[in-house]
Amino acid sequence: MAGADLIGVEPTGTVPHALVLVMGDTVAATRAFHEVVAPHVRRISLIDTFHDEKFETSRVAEAMGEALFGVWLDTPGSSRGDFLEILRKVRWELDLRGFKEIRLVVSGGIDETQIRHLNPVADGYGVGTSISNAPTVDFAFDIVEIEGQPMAKRGKRSAAKQLWRCPACGESQVTPCHVEKVTCACGQAMRPLLKPLIRRARSSAICPLLRPSASTS
Secondary structure: OHHHHHHOOOOOOOOOHHHHHHHOOHHHHHHHHHHHOOOOOOEEEEOOOOOOHHHHHHHHHHHHHHHEEEEEEOOOHHHHOOHHHHHHHHHHHHHHOOOOOOEEEEEOOOOHHHHHHHOOOOOEEEOOHHHOOOOOOOOOOOEOEEOOEEOOOOOOOOOOEEEEEOOOOOOEEEEEOOOOOOEOOOOOEOEEOOOOOEEOOEEOOOOOOOOOOOOEO
8 A cells, every 4th residue: 555655646456265164155255346446446356265266257257247357367386286277277268168268367475486487377466475585485364264164265164273393303293283182203292372362452470272253364
């Protein structure tokens, strides 16, 4: 917001996976966005939350018609496979159904190398981590539970988690938060590292496992 104000342009944003997760369906989330957001904002649907990208793209395109400006793929690199081939399949399905004007926007660990690789098919990019002028540690927060039920987008592990570390050899392990004891491969009992410091806006001296209505991990 501040950056847009400084350079005199209208700020823009993106639809989060959280919206699709909470609404439970990509088409429903896209329609909800379309109903409440100002008409001049381009409708770009995030289509990789639950199912295969080409099928979700076709569903959204059929539902939205000419109102849809583009589709957005934000699947993490660890689970998307050949991103260029996925984009080609999405483009094929759109063109086959007469949606040649719908744009393809991609993000998720995108840097200058990825942009050069994807340029033959992609129309736009979302760049976050790599816009920094220094080496970074890439991480993100994602919804992993809704109303206490495990729920996460494609490529992410659902449910609240605990991080364990071995005091003997330093190895780490991530488990669901309900796991009470973990033994390292070296035979030493591992120690839980995640302890809440604030609960319901108050400092906490105890360490219960928090389960808010929409927890992140």
